[in-house]
Amino acid sequence: MTDSSVPPGGHRSGRGPRKRPDDRRRRSGPPRGRQGPGRPPAGDPAREAALDVLRAVREDGAYANLVLPGLLRERRISGRDAALATDLAYGACRAQGLLDTVLAACCDRPLADLDGVVLDVLRLGTQQLLRTRIPPHAAVGAAVELVRARAGSRPTGFVNAVLRRVAEHDEATWVDRLAPADTLGRLALAHAHPRWIAEVFVRALGSEDELAAALAADDARPAVHLAARPGEISAEELAAITGGEESPYSPYGVLLTEGGDPGDLPPVREGLAVVQDEGSQLVALVAARAPVEGRDTRWLDLCAGPGGKAVMLGALGAIEGATVDAVDRAPHRAGLVAKATEGLPVRVHTGDAREVALPEAAYDRVLVDAPCTGLGALRRRPEARWRRDAGDVEQLAELQRSLLRAGLERTRSGGVVTYATCSPHPDETTAVVAAVAAETGAELLDTAALLPEVPDTEAVEGPGVQLWPHRHGTDAMYAAVLRRS
């Protein structure tokens, strides 16, 4: 279960949401029991916010983790309501495939024929019934009120009936009843992943042995890590200031143990630390540790936005006497890199890494942190697993190969390139590296040897290290180091 931390109860705070321009119209709507624009807001700010996130994701293709924080701020939702809104919105986005499978079994018509708001309310209700400790009567009652407020009273009976059917079984029983017969299909449904992603994980893991653990870890909310800026503050000091714990592997990492917005922590506000998954810290570390023959003062970060690894490379470069050129194609993201690396020896360039006006065969150390499917960071992007499809991979792999080639072209003989993705998909990781190494004659270095403190990192299908949420508590980051001949 994902959301066992959700506080029980119906979460009626008594405080209504902040007045919105259409509130007056709602108040003058038809009385209860008649169809119309609906009753006044139900006084359930958490579920209203969660519902608005689901709508934005479904209708506008929005990202839940970008929509929700603004919504909470704008409506001044905080504390337990904010925690509930977050659990419900992210939980329902993550579990959408499982929720829809159960709902399809409980509805007398195809889900595609349902009104969008009704479907969102049903998903939210099913999430509460199957994946939280909220009592069934509270979950169903809140869903009925929500649909009444948003779509009038006509669908209330339908929503009530469907959710009562959902509530007849718990999550495990529904999975037993509805899952395909094979282990992979059952685990994919039970842990709310599309089947094709479970298949990718099995390929990257080498067998089905760890699949249940990998999918379960991927179905949970990720821990938040900070990275102490090298040369400014140690992880020990950062942990003491923030009340967090030093990370198990990254010498700069701190695991936050308290909730709240990490952006508000004084060391983050003062630029002494950044919010960065420990896996990303380890990738930056690989890029900085890779052995270079001879001079080691010109570094390049070819896909730098929004700048997490550029900060780490810039700070380490400042210590080592190196400068970093950081490139991103997207002007907005290049701007974020510039902001994040202020005061560090980092020059930012906006342009396509394959064409940008930077010298060839010149850099000692290069990072290519390529755009990818993001299958290794699904915990952070609640809806992403249902948006991606297997067909995305081929086009991305072509771009990844061309970016790695561009990285090697900028590297001098004896210099090193670290290729990284936040995806464990072998077609984006080992296959890209093996193909470009074969084509260019670049030497593949033993990347696992660069992270001796991290166990079980070797990628299965080819060169490089593969981190996993269930093994390392990090995103499923991949990295491999090549030396230019």
Ligand SMILES: C[S@@+](CC[C@H](N)C(=O)[O-])C[C@H]1O[C@@H](n2cnc3c(N)ncnc32)[C@H](O)[C@@H]1O
């Ligand atoms: C995985 S992200 C990099 C994350 C970054 N290294 C960090 O640690 O914050 C990939 C980045 O590559 C950029 N990108 C995509 N195609 C590119 C290209 N052809 N040239 C340069 N940058 C590109 C994207 O805009 C995106 O910011």
